[in-house]
Amino acid sequence: MITDDIKFLLTVFEWLMGILIILLIYLIIRKAMENRIRKIVEQHKIQMNDKVLHSILTGDFLRSIQADTKAKKLAMEELISKYSDVLEGAEEKKNLNLLAESRLSGYYRKALSNYRWSTRMNALFHIEAFQMESLKEDIQLLLKRSRISKIEIIKGLSFLAQIQHKGIFEFVTEEYKDLSYLEYRNILSRLDEKNLEQFMLGYHSCQLQLKLAIIDLVGLKKDLAYLNFVESKFANSNGEERVRALKALAAIGHTSSVENFLPLLSSPNWEERMLAARLAGEMKCDQAIPGLVMLLQDPSWWVRSQAGQSITLFPGGKKILQEVIETSSDSFAKDMAWEWINKGVYQS
Amino acid sequence: MNLQDIGVYFSWFILIYMLVVISFYSIVMLISVIQLRKEYRLNREKSFGDYAEEIYTKPISIIVPAFNEEAGIVHSIRSLLSINYPVFEIIVVNDGSSDKTMDVLIEQYDMKEIKKVIRRQVNSKPIKKVYQSQILPNLFLVDKDNGGKADALNAGLNFSHYPYVCSLDGDSVLERDAFLKVMKPIIESNEEVIASGGSIRIANGCEIRNGEVLKIGLAKNPLVIMQVIEYLRAFLMGRIGLSRHNLLLIISGAFGVFSKHWVVQAGGYRSDTVGEDMELVVRIHRLLKETRQKKRIVYVPDPVCWTEVPESTKYLKRQRRRWHRGLFESLWIHRKLTFNPKYGLIGFVSFPYFWIVEFLGPIVELSGYIYIVISLFAGGIYLEFAILIFLLSCLYGSIFSAFAILLEEWSLRKYPRITDLLKLFLYSLTETIWYRPLTVFWRCQGIWQMIRGERGWGEMKRKGVSR
Numbered sequence A: 001m002i003t004d005d006i007k008f009l010l011t012v013f014e015w016l017m018g019i020l021i022i023l024l025i026y027l028i029i030r031k032a033m034e035n036r037i038r039k040i041v042e043q044h045k046i047q048m049n050d051k052v053l054h055s056i057l058t059g060d061f062l063r064s065i066q067a068d069t070k071a072k073k074l075a076m077e078e079l080i081s082k083y084s085d086v087l088e089g090a091e092e093k094k095n096l097n098l099l100a101e102s103r104l105s106g107y108y109r110k111a112l113s114n115y116r117w118s119t120r121m122n123a124l125f126h127i128e129a130f131q132m133e134s135l136k137e138d139i140q141l142l143l144k145r146s147r148i149s150k151i152e153i154i155k156g157l158s159f160l161a162q163i164q165h166k167g168i169f170e171f172v173t174e175e176y177k178d179l180s181y182l183e184y185r186n187i188l189s190r191l192d193e194k195n196l197e198q199f200m201l202g203y204h205s206c207q208l209q210l211k212l213a214i215i216d217l218v219g220l221k222k223d224l225a226y227l228n229f230v231e232s233k234f235a236n237s238n239g240e241e242r243v244r245a246l247k248a249l250a251a252i253g254h255t256s257s258v259e260n261f262l263p264l265l266s267s268p269n270w271e272e273r274m275l276a277a278r279l280a281g282e283m284k285c286d287q288a289i290p291g292l293v294m295l296l297q298d299p300s301w302w303v304r305s306q307a308g309q310s311i312t313l314f315p316g317g318k319k320i321l322q323e324v325i326e327t328s329s330d331s332f333a334k335d336m337a338w339e340w341i342n343k344g345v346y347q348s
Numbered sequence B: 001m002n003l004q005d006i007g008v009y010f011s012w013f014i015l016i017y018m019l020v021v022i023s024f025y026s027i028v029m030l031i032s033v034i035q036l037r038k039e040y041r042l043n044r045e046k047s048f049g050d051y052a053e054e055i056y057t058k059p060i061s062i063i064v065p066a067f068n069e070e071a072g073i074v075h076s077i078r079s080l081l082s083i084n085y086p087v088f089e090i091i092v093v094n095d096g097s098s099d100k101t102m103d104v105l106i107e108q109y110d111m112k113e114i115k116k117v118i119r120r121q122v123n124s125k126p127i128k129k130v131y132q133s134q135i136l137p138n139l140f141l142v143d144k145d146n147g148g149k150a151d152a153l154n155a156g157l158n159f160s161h162y163p164y165v166c167s168l169d170g171d172s173v174l175e176r177d178a179f180l181k182v183m184k185p186i187i188e189s190n191e192e193v194i195a196s197g198g199s200i201r202i203a204n205g206c207e208i209r210n211g212e213v214l215k216i217g218l219a220k221n222p223l224v225i226m227q228v229i230e231y232l233r234a235f236l237m238g239r240i241g242l243s244r245h246n247l248l249l250i251i252s253g254a255f256g257v258f259s260k261h262w263v264v265q266a267g268g269y270r271s272d273t274v275g276e277d278m279e280l281v282v283r284i285h286r287l288l289k290e291t292r293q294k295k296r297i298v299y300v301p302d303p304v305c306w307t308e309v310p311e312s313t314k315y316l317k318r319q320r321r322r323w324h325r326g327l328f329e330s331l332w333i334h335r336k337l338t339f340n341p342k343y344g345l346i347g348f349v350s351f352p353y354f355w356i357v358e359f360l361g362p363i364v365e366l367s368g369y370i371y372i373v374i375s376l377f378a379g380g381i382y383l384e385f386a387i388l389i390f391l392l393s394c395l396y397g398s399i400f401s402a403f404a405i406l407l408e409e410w411s412l413r414k415y416p417r418i419t420d421l422l423k424l425f426l427y428s429l430t431e432t433i434w435y436r437p438l439t440v441f442w443r444c445q446g447i448w449q450m451i452r453g454e455r456g457w458g459e460m461k462r463k464g465v466s467r
Helices: A002-058 A072-088 A092-111 A117-129 A133-142 A152-161 A168-175 A180-190 A194-199 A208-221 A226-235 A240-252 A259-268 A270-282 A286-296 A301-313 A317-327 A329-343 B003-038 B071-081 B101-108 B149-159 B178-188 B222-244 B260-266 B276-288 B313-333 B341-359 B361-378 B380-411 B418-429 B435-451
Strands: B060-066 B088-095 B111-112 B127-133 B139-144 B164-168 B193-203 B207-208 B214-215 B253-257 B294-309
Touching: A002 A072, A002 A092, A002 B071, A002 B139, A002 B380, A002 B418, A072 A117, A072 A329, A092 A117, A092 B313, A117 A133, A117 A240, A117 B127, A133 A152, A133 B071, A133 B380, A152 A168, A152 A180, A168 A180, A180 A208, A180 B214, A194 A208, A194 B313, A208 A226, A208 A240, A208 B276, A226 A240, A240 A259, A240 A270, A259 A270, A270 A286, A270 A301, A286 A301, A286 A317, A301 A317, A301 A329, A317 A329, A329 B214, B003 B222, B003 B341, B003 B361, B003 B380, B003 B418, B060 B071, B071 B088, B071 B101, B088 B101, B101 B139, B101 B207, B101 B222, B101 B418, B127 B149, B139 B260, B149 B260, B149 B276, B164 B260, B164 B276, B178 B253, B193 B222, B193 B260, B222 B294, B222 B380, B222 B418, B222 B435, B253 B276, B276 B294, B276 B313, B276 B341, B313 B341, B361 B380, B361 B435, B380 B418
Parallel strands: B060 B088, B060 B164, B088 B139, B193 B294
Antiparallel strands: B111 B127, B127 B139, B164 B253, B193 B253, B207 B214
């Protein structure tokens, strides 16, 4: 019986080794071919480089730059990709997009309908990087596919946001309602001011995660033009939305009436105390000083640290902290005051 | 029962054990193949490109524990300073070095002492002084009493300012996009992922200058080649499969990113074990299960970090003995989880796997080798069993390793030359004859050391990978 087992195992071995060796031969051939193609692509890149750069800088697309073979397409893609990372000028960007459109759009259109996920993803990355507006219909078709991964949805929506597609508001408020606030923020961050305003106007009809993303984004933009919007959200909301609005105000570093926020220095919610302390410091509101000194004793380290930082922003801040060190009986407050006095120029 | 019966029963036990292990490996391997094939040819650089912008990402504190790292610390820091990540700070924790680690850093980066209150969130030995670089404000040096690596990591945790922390060995060389790669699952999962570990590759044989991998190559030393194969197999086949179902119990100490909140909640690193990296991951899993949190710990197959491995049997032996002791300590401390329904799949799959395959495996394998040798003299039915055992160990030693090499080439393709691929493949087929018995023997020695109550780390000698 054991002899049979040995025979069986030996057969299994023969089969496995056979499979492994076939796989090895396939991979060696593939590697050799890929190394050869890579060499050709590198040669094409050297030949094309000056012409591509000339086209991008002048807008004069030379007929001789053709991407008719796979190697040439890859070379073109890599060159355009390299320049899209480094070029800043609006005119050059426009030329780059047009070049990509004229030479690569067919290639990406085909890739978007490929059965392989990674091929579709790669196409999405490049379409977005080169801002290929002509492919917006294809992207919308892709979004309608019944089997689509979440990451493709986010990339597709990001692209539509990037080209300021008119229907983006409807898309995210009606069709794609279950994304996280980080995903929404990622998509919305590509919108220009006009389109972002559409979201502020339609704020009431947005789902909570989208609302949080909008407020977050406004805070990140640190633009005084959005002050009224954030203040009204703070006044009219509660829970997470209210904290986010306060955070956005603290990020903007301004409010039309700081007095309204002073009571928050003694809020039961530590995040509110911290953010109010930050706002008071940014606005150098003298009335807040006693409250900030009190917060140096707060049970939360984050609040104490923020209070210390805010006090240093006042013209006589270090003197106030020195007094705390000399007079306070609270060791937490003393420690924090000591730290902020000694922060000096090396503050990170 | 006579001696012959015992011999037969024993051989059946070894055979069944090996079949169980091979089945488990095969399942894990299949999951890995599916996962890796999905991302085949994906432009990985573009896939995390978005996160290079500050607004999408999360700041990281990188903690580098340093104990007598005078030779390599500057190169390591240089490699860290060139990483592609928007907001980070580097905290070098000098763990009471007796060489010039501190002086070298202070001089090289123009560091000045700063006054700072350290927020004591986890236990660590007292911090003596804190320095900050005048040229690079995000570089800090924390000087503390010697307390071991885990203690140094805890001190770094207490000092850190940011919500994510990364533990890093002083002799590792990072890929420029390492942090973008490992933070990707954390950001994309909307913080459901709370820890993420990257793939570690072997730096011996690569051309590294000023902390940057210029050319990926393969060392000539057979011991190093076998370790390359071993790492590929462990990372590509083991961890991808386990990570897929949130069963990962190890994030390599050489490179892992954790949410600070959860590390602090779990109580930080434990300093009385030699496997503090695994122990922490197990403790976090445990905490997650006990508090019924739906959080995940994942593994990223992309290589993120290059590290030096021992080139001589002397140091490799020390490393393997220590790893095995570390494994046992983590399993023993948390033995309660084994087959405990409260801990779900961690208790029913991960723990039994680590106990039976990883910890007890060397003992069974060693007894298998002894059985084979004895059978050569005894002959008859024993010899037939011995051939079976040998064939099975070839299957799970060499064949899986050879497949791991091909899987790497099939999906990630990090080694550029065909000769490297061939060399790795051929070496992997020899694993059962020499390398595996060696490591099995050392791991058994680790168990013996543990029984005798030895606790030390054993000195490790390094050449330094960067030129």
